[in-house]
Amino acid sequence: MATESVQPIRSAKYVRPQQEWKEIIAVYLYLAGMGAGSFIIGILIHWTRIELNPLSIPFIELFGVRLDLAKFPILWGPIMVSIGAPFLILDLGIKWRFMYACLNPRTSWVARGFIILSIFIVFGLLILAKSFLPFKWLHPESGLWLIPEVIAFVFALGTALYTGILLKATKSVPLWNTHLLPLLFLASALSTGSMSIILSTLGTGLLSYNSEGMKVLMAGEQICVVIEGIVLYLFLSRRYRASEQGKESVRLLITGKLRYVFWQGIILLGFIFPVVLEWISKYYQNSALLFIAGLSLLTGGFFLRLGVLHAGIKDQIPMQRLMEIQYDMKRVH
Amino acid sequence: MDQKVLVVDQQKCTGCRQCELVCSVYHTGASNPSRSRVRVVKWEQAGIYLPMTCNHCEKAFCVEVCPTKACHREPEKENRVVIDRNLCIGCRTCIIACPFGQPFFDAQERVTVKCDYCDGDPQCVAFCNVKAISFVDADRAQMAKKKEAANKLADLLKQARG
Numbered sequence: 362m363a364t365e366s367v368q369p370i371r372s373a374k375y376v377r378p379q380q381e382w383k384e385i386i387a388v389y390l391y392l393a394g395m396g397a398g399s400f401i402i403g404i405l406i407h408w409t410r411i412e413l414n415p416l417s418i419p420f421i422e423l424f425g426v427r428l429d430l431a432k433f434p435i436l437w438g439p440i441m442v443s444i445g446a447p448f449l450i451l452d453l454g455i456k457w458r459f460m461y462a463c464l465n466p467r468t469s470w471v472a473r474g475f476i477i478l479s480i481f482i483v484f485g486l487l488i489l490a491k492s493f494l495p496f497k498w499l500h501p502e503s504g505l506w507l508i509p510e511v512i513a514f515v516f517a518l519g520t521a522l523y524t525g526i527l528l529k530a531t532k533s534v535p536l537w538n539t540h541l542l543p544l545l546f547l548a549s550a551l552s553t554g555s556m557s558i559i560l561s562t563l564g565t566g567l568l569s570y571n572s573e574g575m576k577v578l579m580a581g582e583q584i585c586v587v588i589e590g591i592v593l594y595l596f597l598s599r600r601y602r603a604s605e606q607g608k609e610s611v612r613l614l615i616t617g618k619l620r621y622v623f624w625q626g627i628i629l630l631g632f633i634f635p636v637v638l639e640w641i642s643k644y645y646q647n648s649a650l651l652f653i654a655g656l657s658l659l660t661g662g663f664f665l666r667l668g669v670l671h672a673g674i675k676d677q678i679p680m681q682r683l684m685e686i687q688y689d690m691k692r693v694h
Numbered sequence: 695m696d697q698k699v700l701v702v703d704q705q706k707c708t709g710c711r712q713c714e715l716v717c718s719v720y721h722t723g724a725s726n727p728s729r730s731r732v733r734v735v736k737w738e739q740a741g742i743y744l745p746m747t748c749n750h751c752e753k754a755f756c757v758e759v760c761p762t763k764a765c766h767r768e769p770e771k772e773n774r775v776v777i778d779r780n781l782c783i784g785c786r787t788c789i790i791a792c793p794f795g796q797p798f799f800d801a802q803e804r805v806t807v808k809c810d811y812c813d814g815d816p817q818c819v820a821f822c823n824v825k826a827i828s829f830v831d832a833d834r835a836q837m838a839k840k841k842e843a844a845n846k847l848a849d850l851l852k853q854a855r856g
């Protein structure tokens with residue numbers, strides 16, 4: 362019989378945030394959200410047929426095939442999601458068994474997520490491939506392409522919302538158990554997504570700095586950031602009032618251990634920096650500043666996921682609550 | 695088979711953690727409390743120890759969130775909730791979902807494990823010196839008692855809030 366180090370006794374006095382899902386899941390949520398968000402914005406640009414400047418993007422020749430990269434900077438979202446998806450698998454105890462989850466889509470949100478992401482990745486990559494492959498038999502101008510485009514669009518929305526639903530579905534963490542969480546992650550997906558498209562088109566001149574398209578995109582991005590800010594405020598204030606543990610979670614974020622993640626990561630990098638820098642860069646027409654603003658906003662998006670994950674404190678065990686009350690009653694009498 | 699449940703009397707528990715030891719030995723062959731399915735929690739404020747076991751809940755959150763049905767109910771065996779270690783992918787969603795601090799991730803087996811009533815003969819019950827844990831029929835009387843307790847809890851909560 363092997364003897365191993367003895368685990369110290371657990372004390373019920375301290376509320377502990379959940380320890381199960383950490384950075385890896387945050388990366389997964391972030392990449393899935395950002396990729397889906399950028400695809401949503403990209404396909405909207407594609408549908409509105411905003412004049413792109415194809416000459417500014419060089420085509421490349423690969424194995425004698427001429428690849429037209431004009432649409433690449435707005436449709437690369439699915440690649441991000443396909444990079445993000447393996448992070449969920451990486452977090453599993455036994456990684457190859459992720460197949461089991463794919464085979465049982467009706468069981469739970471973790472399993473449904475696998476399916477939603479897979480469908481988005483397949484259709485998204487299809488649209489991306491069609492945008493640069495020159496083959497005539499693909500009939501790139503055919504109206505039928507609208508069908509896979511709409512499917513990819515819907516599942517991109519699904520992916521962005523799903524990142525919040527996954528957390529909400531666990532139910533016993535009051536901070537996550539709200540409709541505002543999927544909404545918050547969707548807003549963040551759209552703001553980081555549109556910013557990443559601004560960044561990827563910036564150097565290419567695809568949507569040149571002064572063009573109408575870029576102005577619309579930047580206005581849209583700023584609206585997304587404002588909406589995200591409002592939803593974040595509502596989310597935190599509602600959760601603060603939701604229950605004792607919800608309050609504890611919000612406290613942990615704002616004044617507790619996670620205050621650096623919150624104030625510097627989420628608020629400063631995710632909101633204040635980008636808004637101020639974007640404003641200045643618009644004034645001076647300075648792309649470098651816009652670039653920094655973009656990177657800062659993208660980092661802020663990651664910290665948002667990280668903060669929300671780390672602040673998840675479970676509902677108090679009902680039995681403990683009963684005892685606490687019994688104890689209080691005894692003291693009173 | 696009739697449903698049976700583990701009942702804990704926190705007034706009796708001395709916090710000796712014998713149950714943790716025998717549980718880990720029975721399930722893993724190692725005497726390592728960190729791999730036990732029952733955990734003694736210290737409730738300092740009230741000055742008591744509380745062995746926390748799985749309640750095999752009627753409406754089990756852990757079953758609801760499991761993506762592979764590894765975590766499932768076995769009505770034929772005391773209506774227990776168990777995790778099939780051959781199906782579990784180790785996603786730990788059930789750990790986050792359970793309100794009672796149950797399932798535990800076993801770092802050595804790389805899957806999540808939980809109380810399975812030791813196939814009908816719970817070792818924690820057999821070895822607890824002060825009989826703080828017992829394994830009893832969840833018959834009508836028990837259910838009535840539980841309901842009464844639940845009502846009381848609701849009343850107390852109201853009073854406490856009011």
Ligand code: SF4
Pocket residue numbers: 747748749750751754755756757775791792793794795796797808
């Ligand atoms: S693991 Fe938790 S949720 Fe599942 S049956 Fe046991 S106590 Fe209930």
Ligand code: SF4
Pocket residue numbers: 759760761762763764765777781782783784785786787788789805806
């Ligand atoms: S850790 Fe295992 S038992 Fe728990 S939800 Fe995941 S697959 Fe199911």
